[in-house]
Amino acid sequence: MLVYRIFKSLIWLYAGLRERVSPGWMQKNSSRIREWELMAYAYSKSPVGVLGGTMVFVVFILAAIGPFISWEPYWEYKIIYDESLRYQPPCLPPWCTDRPIFGTDEWGRDVAAMSLYGFRISFVISIVVVLLGAPLGIVLGLIAGYKGGIVDEIVMRVTDIFLAFPGLVLAIAFASVLPHRIRGFLEENVVARTVLSALFGLREKEYGQLAALISIWFAMVIVWWPGYARIIRGSVLSVREMPFIEAAKLSGLSTWSILFKHILPNVLSPVIVMMTFDIATATLFAAALSFLGLGPQEPVPELGFLISKAGQFFPERSTHVVVYLGLILLTMALGWNLLGDALRDILDPRTRRAIEYREEKEKKG
């Protein structure tokens, strides 16, 4: 199958590079390469996984090039020139050709063009939150679980305190107090401003709104890490007592080596699945925070914010905005959820065995 061949060539590309760097690597890791091939096969055989992966890939492309190919700049308030442009309903050619296909938003801008910016913002935020929050939580959980004693107690108390708040409430609290500070920071620090604006596809001029966006980001990372810390700590506690850890200790490995080379790989599979699902959750969470008004305001076309504005005219005039942007958010989250579902099946050794059998049978028959 096409998907399988794509992944297989990627695997061999990677293996080839590693071999170039350190010769003999392929020989030593041949069983690991085989594992990867099997996982790629299992993935290619899962319609859910391939669908999810494709969706994520498409969203990624749109997020990457969106701000560049958008045909309308987000910073122009069209309604200043023409009041009637506000919330124009969708218009399909060939029946009607004078208005944007999916209609306009509060400021008369083409909703479809705005969504291209929206992809970038939502995608970046969701990925970075999980990629920052998860490792933070994982490392803390590893240390707490492995060291035990007072370190464990302190870390657990702190996570308990953070987990005592429903995520949204804590995020609301942080996201509302941080913008002031961050705005100040962005004012002074030009490098940060340039980099972050480019990252989100915004102009530097909107650094005030960027500050709000960054605050959401921070707030979410703060909300995200305790969950991972708890889970990893639990896994570490059960793995810690196993004989092979004792053997590693006896052979003189340092704590860090044991943590990263022996314990982490064993607790990692469910965490990877969790992270995939979390990216979907983070996408919706960020949109919800913007919806509540804590994120960037106009002119930044953040998806949740646009929906909240449309909500005021719902359902008389703005149904199309809610439906269209809602579907976009749904697609983004659904892609990751499907991917996570498929990954969970792949990484579960039991189901993988079944797939292995099928592969061998296919090879023979």
Next chain:
Amino acid sequence: MGRFIARRIVTFIPTLIGVLLLTYMIAYAIPTDPVRAWVGEKLLNPETLERVREKYKFNAPWYEQFTFFVQQLLTGQLEDPVRHRNVFTEIYSRFTVTVEIAVIGFLFLVAIGLPLGVLAAVKKDSPIDFAVRVMALVGSSLPAFVLYYFLILLLFVYFRTTYLAGIPNVSLACREFISGIPNSVPVLGNVVSAIGSVPMFGAMMCNEWWVVGETFKRFYLPGLALGLLNGGFIARITRNSLLDALSSEYILFAKARGLRKLTVWKHALKNAMVPVVTVLGLNFGGLLSGAIIAETVFNIPGIGRYMYESITRLNFPVIIACTFLIALIYVTVNLIVDILYAVIDPRIRY
């Protein structure tokens, strides 16, 4: 068992202190001078500013401020500097509203999720099983506010159902009865009274069931949405848990002992419920969050709106009180879940 409960409550307290500290730190992070915002532009003159600063001990070092706030918080005297009313009476009615939405959402969630989960387990790999899987995936991919709008579209525009405005509440007599409970029964009475201050529960205590009905009619829309969003997920958990239980050795042993089919199912269901209860407890936070979002869409005066308004006005004491209260409720719910867990599963009681 009593010892277990006592022990859990004791670990509750340092967490609560930590929560207070964190809340304070959050609010303290506001750099601009909140007092200006409180006093408002009209009364802006140096003496008023100074008086207010004195009152809230802003000129004192941070630990004095902290103890002052904690004191005020715990004695229920915290005052809203903008509205000049006791924060707690303000929060009270709004908070119960949010809780009611969350509770109704919970009821829908259980009513939708559990039966579907059992069905999906019994008819494993059938179209129903597949449908539950799809429901779980879509439910966790759909933003709550979008579903709210969609349901509004469906139910109001197309089906022309209406819902009440206003918040149903119990009679005055009932309210007095509830607030009087702590006088007759000491510690437990306070807990009961607190629960009873939520109109829904208070109505149940006073036998004024029509209030419960009215509350449902008011909040069924967000409740239904919450049930639909999370129902699929709960159904999946229930399904997997039930399948695990059904394939276990003790079920085989039960069949080998010649127990009736119903009895065997009783064993499987009870065991399957253990992880489900945990997940339900963990999910309650999500329900509260969903309720907060619902306030914006349905224009309900709940605590989410209140918090947001006070944030924009830098209303320091209100932020603290709100956050603290929400955390308190959430931690209490977790405590209840833990205790429930211990009731079902004797292994937990250590």
Next chain:
Amino acid sequence: MSEAFSLGENEVLRVVDLEVRFYTYAGVVHAVSGVSFYVKEGEAVALVGETGCGKTVTTRAITRLIESPGRIERGMVLFRRRNKKVVDLLKISDEELREIRGNEIAYVFQDPTSALDPLYTIGFHIHETVTAHKSKISRKETLKYAVELLRKVLIPSPEVRVKNYPHEMSGGMRQRSVIAISLSNMPKLLIADEPTTNLDVTIQAQILDLVRRLQGEFKMGIILITHNLGIVAETANRVYVMYAGKVVEEGLVDQVFYNPQHPYTRLLLRSVPNPLRRIEKLESIPGVVPSLINPPKGCRFHPRCPFATGKCIVEDPPGFDIEKDHKTFCWLLEKR
């Protein structure tokens, strides 16, 4: 195949030509292929063999405890009920089967911890088992009865233990509780699947003693599954040696142990080390147990048999009598 198709006078169970298959994603597993055996009243019969030879599946099939993807393809399981009626357990209604399970035929599983529902006390387990078969008994009465049962299985302070949950007991006590639960309706046949494998050696001896005593007291038939030949020698009257889903040798314990005829049995007995003799190396049987998805044609042991002939590869051997009550399924015995 000249099997008796009826139940002998003093026989309580007779399994005839049982076939069980599992339809898995990897293929069809022929777990049990044409197994026959019988149990007399009051006697202890052992089913011996390596892991995966089909002993457990056979015994579970007796009361139709096989679940999808497994299926009982054919066979007869004749059982004499308490009311002297003889039934084929594979053909009776579900309701009649339920009456027999736990009442006239009882099981003891290998792992006592997973056999017990962790959310219920031992006393409740016994109460359930009793009330499932006798309707009008009060909780108090079953409680008293439970205490007596626990005392019989030598659990100390039974009045306290009866209210314990499984996790509050040690492994040995749990297994004894499971035995007590199984015996609560005084069954005619007890099927014990490796009842001592998960226990300490010292506890093993106690449990076996217990089982022997109770067998005499209740006059129960016992089917004992084990891979431990020492237990067989201690506890059983007759033994069936199984390999790859078939019976390869059957007879009185003394006959099979002192005069083994099937090559597998002989290799098996040789692999048990004698602690009194100094040995240079441990004996084992070369080769691996065959996959039952495509079992070898002919005699299933032929790939590992040092005496395999041409005929063994092609044809499945029938049973050949060696002496009274002693039979083996091997072409080497054909000459006689």
